[in-house]
Amino acid sequence: MSATIRPLPDILINQIAAGEVVERPASVVKELVENAIDAGATRVDIDLEEGGVRLIRIRDNGSGIAATQLPLAVSRHATSKIASLDDLEAVATLGFRGEALPSIASVSRFTLASRRADDEHGAALQIEGGKLGDVLPRAHAPGTTVEVRELFYNVPARRKFLRAERTELGHIEEWLRSLALARPDVELRVSHNGKASRRYKPGDLYSDARLGETLGEDFAAQALRVDHGGAGLRLHGWIAQPHYSRASTDQQYLYVNGRSVRDRSVAHAVKMAYGDVLFHGRHPAYVLFLELDPTRVDVNVHPAKHEVRFRDSRLVHDFVYRTLKDALADTRAGMSAHEIGTGSVAPEAAAGAAAAAGWELARGGASSLGTAAGGGGFGNWRGQQSPLGLQVADAPAAYAALYAGGTGAGPAAALPPMPSEHGLPVTSAEAGVPPLGYAIAQLHGIYILAENAEGLIVVDMHAAHERIGYERLKTAHDGIGLHAQPLLVPITLAVGERDADTAEREAETLVALGFDVTRAGPGSLHVRSIPALLANAEPEGLLRDVLTDLREHGQSRRIATARDELLSTMACHGAVRANRRLTVPEMNALLRDMEITERSGQCNHGRPTWARFSLAEIDRWFLRGR
Incomplete structure (x- = not known):
């Protein structure tokens, strides 16, 4: 018996569409607030009851809708925003x-109510379960109000899948947080069950206030500006510094x-x-805005507009990767978040400051221990440490004079004192104190204690030296490049047809990565060479992973990652070990190396290498000034 084909009624069509567009109350808030912003609203009020299930009311001060167009606004596929394929x-x-x-x-x-600025009065239209009522006059301020009551009241199967009130409210708040980050020019006021719950005040796009109130002051303090x-x-x-990482992806916001x-x-x-600055199992936090020609991106690939193509x-992919990689490379030890990316401590400047202070660092290998003449330290030093019985504020100036190596500078005591925020005399020489200051002691053979112009610096000497060696090994190997090692007996690798197509299409890319691969059949490959540095690795699994990356993302970092893991291990074994007693010149040379080494704020495994404690913070430990 053949089935009868018949057109669906409009109400059922809309309910099917609602299954794609309206997943939960947060979906309703999203669609209505986006409409308000598209209408030019600068203020949007969101009133909720029972997590949005009982009531969602969105009021805006946008351009409004003419009374005659209210029925058209709630009809299917009617919009003022597009008129053609272009x-x-x-x-x-x-x-x-x-x-x-x-x-x-x-x-x-x-209920939909609206009024344009030049209309004498507003108008309202009520709809219940998809059935339109009449358009009636109503007093209304310029703008639009949309009221949604008893969501899914006529679709009980959908309503029973809604979560608890707190959960549904949490989804709404999370989406509003995302919107607040993207549109700080729009004021958002939220109330729940008759009580004001949140207000996002209008501000500038790069306002730290908006960033702090949405993601917290910790994120704002640790965020690096990217442009x-x-x-x-x-x-x-903004991207968060590596040591500010998350257990989940809850603070990852992307806007196209x-x-x-x-x-x-x-x-x-x-x-x-x-890749190599984040602790294992942790996730980065970021708020990123990607802008490009609208014709180069398709936004019509998801019913709820969550995805683009x-x-x-x-x-x-390559543009985002290289931009963020370069930004993170500037996370050198001693720099604050606002200095990173501004060129405040460029490698050349740091090296120049080091030379001016009287040191010349050895650059020969992963570990410079034992290369200095007459002391076995990190560098060649012209001065020797002597006991210093100085006031706190005078010590950095005295260290600078000590390591100036006979530049003719007078003693620190002869420098004119200047007031500081702590009421202690500060010499003018402090302006030239390096970011990580000067070493004053070693703690338990593990940590270096240093004094800078702001307070105390604590450095994990093994983690710091490990990063320095790792970055030098990477730089040296990058200069050599990836070499291919021919196999005595070529490998025949069975792969899926998609992987074989990818290998054939990306043959030049694979050669650049050190693989010589040719297609041997619909689902097989001949592998004649592999990257020389990874000769002891399993080439079959590595090649399969590379092909998967090339197919899904257009490029692969598997080889570089595997190489970096090997170099990281080498750097770890070459780094200074705990309980190794260092001289003061050795400790200072390590601090100077940290200041000019990329990513030196974290070790190879993502752990922090240093910490800063301001004098004001230390004063609070001991309740000074209270």
Whole structure:
């Protein structure tokens, strides 16, 4: 018996669409607030009851809707935002499909009220379960109010899958937090069950206040500003320093042309950029805005607009990776978050400051222990440490004079004193104190204690020396490049047809990575050479992983990662060990090396290498001044 084909009623069509667009109350808030912002609103009030299940009311001060167009606004696929395929390919608004209002109205008791600025009065339209009422006049301020009551009241199967009130409210708050980061120019006021719960005041895009109130003061304090453009792309925003990491991905926000999205390619690029500076099992935190020509990105690939598709995903991936990798390379020890990326402590400047202070560092290998003449230290020193019976504020100046190596500078005591924030005399020589200061002691053979202009610096000497050696090994090996080692007996590797296609298509890329691979059949490859540095690794598994990366992300860092792991092990074994007693010149040379080494704020495994304690903070430990 053949089935009868018949058209679906409009109400059922809208309810099916609601299944894609309206997942929970947070989905309703998202669609309605985005409409408000597209209408030019600068203030949006969100009133909720019972986590949005009982009531969602969105009021804005946008451009409003004409009374005659209210019924059209809640009809399917009706929108003012696109009119042609060209508009769709270059859409710049948050909403554009025209499905949200009819879908929401089909599963709730829905009221739409609006007024344009030049209208004498507003108008309202009520819809219950998808059935339209009449348009009636109503007093209303300029703007629009959308009221959604009893969500899913007529679809009980959907309603029973909603979570507890606190959970649903949490989803709404999380989305509003994401919006607040992207649109700080819009004021957002939220109330729940009749009580004001949150207010995001309008501000500047790069306002630390908005960043602090959304993600917390800790993130704001540890965030690095990123802003880089090239190849028609611009990436700007904030990334957290590696030591500020998370157990989950809860503080990862990506916006493409102002739209909050999830993208596997960009997420992979960020993860790669944090590759050897993040502790195992931890996740980076970031707020990133990617801007590009709207015609180069397709936003119409997900019903809820959560995902996008890039025309050239490989270019985007590589651009994000290199931008963040370079930004993280500036995380040298001794720099504060606001200094990183500003050129405050460039390697050349740090090296010049070191030379001016009277030291010349050995640069020969992963470990410079034992290379200094007459002392077996990290560098060649012209001065010897002598006991210093000085006041706290005079010590850094005296250290500078000690290591100036006969530059003619007078003793620190002869320098004119200047007041400091702690009421102690500060000499003018303090302006030239290096970021990590000067070593004053070694603690339990593990930590170096140093004094700088602000207070106390504590350095894990093994972790710091390990990073220094690792970065030198990487630099040296990068200069040599990846060499291929021919195999005496070529390997025949059975792979899937997709991997074989990838190997054939990416043959040049594989050669650059050290693999000589040719296709032997629909699902097999001949491997004739492998990267020489990884000759003892398992080539079959490594090649399969590389092919997977090339297919999914357009490039692979597997070889570089495997190489870096090997170099990291070498650096770890070459680093100074705990309980090794260092002389003061050796400790100071290590501090200077840290200041000019990329990523020296973390060891190879992502652990921090140093910590700073200001004098004001130490004063609080002992309740001074209270």
